[in-house]
């Protein structure tokens with residue numbers, strides 16, 4: 001899977017991409033991420049990427065020219081899917097991450113200021129995606145969230161394929177509580193059933209706990225169809 005990111009803050013990406021599983025995924029050749037500086041695509045002599053909104057109003061808007069040209073150049077002859085990171089996009093869910101993981105090439109556009117010139121969305125973008133109902137200062141963190149959530153679904157990245165299946169959002173249930181050693185930590189004991197060796201009882205307890213938790217913290221998930 002190839003990710004091309006278009007941003008005015010390239011440096012944000014390095015520390016996240018150069019650690020842990022995302023680093024290993026790139027070293028293994030499962031994922032390739034290239035970060036492009038939007039300003040390199042400007043025709044304007046001041047390398048401007050924004051301008052004042054027509055009709056007035058506060059703030060600045062991302063101007064079309066650099067983004068149009070960056071996407072055209074990066075896309076070349078590939079059939080890349082172009083994604084705009086935007087609070088008004090389609091919500092990123094585990095289901096959407098799975099669909100995105102089927103692509104060979106994604107181009108992610110990270111915005112700033114007050115928003116994008118609408119012609120970008122109309123003519124360049126295939127899908128606008130939001131990571132949640134809050135407004136950030138830019139699309140870089142959302143792009144990293146998308147890269148992370150999609151990369152771990154690519155075969156060979158996690159190296160424990162089977163366990164992806166019973167993950168939380170796969171079943172619309174939160175995870176059951178987990179414990180590890182010691183069984184008694186400073187007087188705080190783990191539930192007895194986990195020490196019983198009774199596999200069916202443990203399975204039942206975990207199912208009950210997952211349901212209780214979901215009902216308490218995310219009742220919305222219980223009403224969702226699979």
Ligand code: 4GY
Nearest residue numbers: 085086111115130131136138142
């Ligand atoms: N939430 N999900 C998000 C965001 C920053 C103003 C457009 C989000 O995806 N992106 O908050 N992005 C905004 C800042 C211009 C992008």
